Amino acid sequence: MGDEDPFGAYLRLGHELRAHMEAILPPGWSWPGQRVLDFGCGTGKVLCHFADEANEAEFWGCDIDRPSIEWVQRNMCPPFRAFECREGASLPQPDGYFDLIFAWSVYTHITDRWAEWLLEHHRVLADDGLLLASFIGEGMVEHLTSEEWCEDRIGMNILNEGNPWDCGGPTVIHSPWWLRAHWGRAFEILDLWPSVSPPRRPTADDAPTPTHGMILLRRKPVRLTVRDLTRLEPDEPREISSLQHSVRQLRHQAAELRRQNAHLGGQLQAAHTDLTQRIGEIAELTQQVRMAEQNLRTAEEDLGRYRASLEAIQGSTSWRVTAPARAAKQHVKRLRT
Ligand SMILES: C[S@@+](CC[C@H](N)C(=O)[O-])C[C@H]1O[C@@H](n2cnc3c(N)ncnc32)[C@H](O)[C@@H]1O
Incomplete structure (x- = not known):
């Protein structure tokens, strides 16, 4: 959210995303009575900017991240409604429930289960219901991969597979042709913007900005399976060229991870050597401390024995009988000096 003012960024970005959304929704769209x-x-972040509309419409939020959903439930419900969902594509609503589903920066992270989720969204959307999703495309590819945008090389390419969610999760890059081909089997593509800044329809003069793209889709009355959505588009050579590039990207990432692994392995080895040396030093010091303790114990035992002998001498009859002679000797010594 930005280090300087995270709460300010949360409000600003959410506000901007609402503006982007309203710019792409069909003319005449209005919120009252809708289920979103x-x-x-x-x-x-986006939902909170619909607090007024939520009094006249149903606004739901869901996420797999329990702390986020618990926060939304504590702080925003009502008027909003929120529930936790799982990575498996299943929503609790009946068929045809929602009029609009929007997914900001979510299909940009869903790797294996994208087709299941798309079909689940298709199921819970009303006839003619709308799906609005952001995608990572032309605007952000250079920023993310240092590669120039080239439609031949991108279909649905996955990077950073297995990246923990705290570090941003995996990244999915989409080309418009691929979205049209695959998502277009279940949805009519109403609009597609390669990047979304400023919040208005891009013109031919607009250079892509480093932002997500947006795609607006309308549910088609079809019944499809995951296989229907995932099969390669016939007579589309970019299916193969993008898969080839995806393999190159993954090989590059695997090589990079191996390099990092080797580097970390080296660091681990050095730390291990250092640790072994320190453990040796500590063992030596421990041995010295043990010997010092033993010497101290011996000295204390000797001292005890000397004290006992002294007390025995001082308590003896001969010591007491010779006491005046010792005192006289001391006295003479003092006189002489
Ligand atoms: C980059 S964040 C975007 C959050 C929000 N849409 C926004 O714009 O602020 C991606 C969100 O998608 C959620 N997510 C990822 N996979 C999901 C799934 N299968 N179902 C529901 N939420 C998911 C993540 O937990 C995370 O909150």
């Missing part, structure tokens, strides 16, 4: 789902709502 913010899929992958996180901490409600």
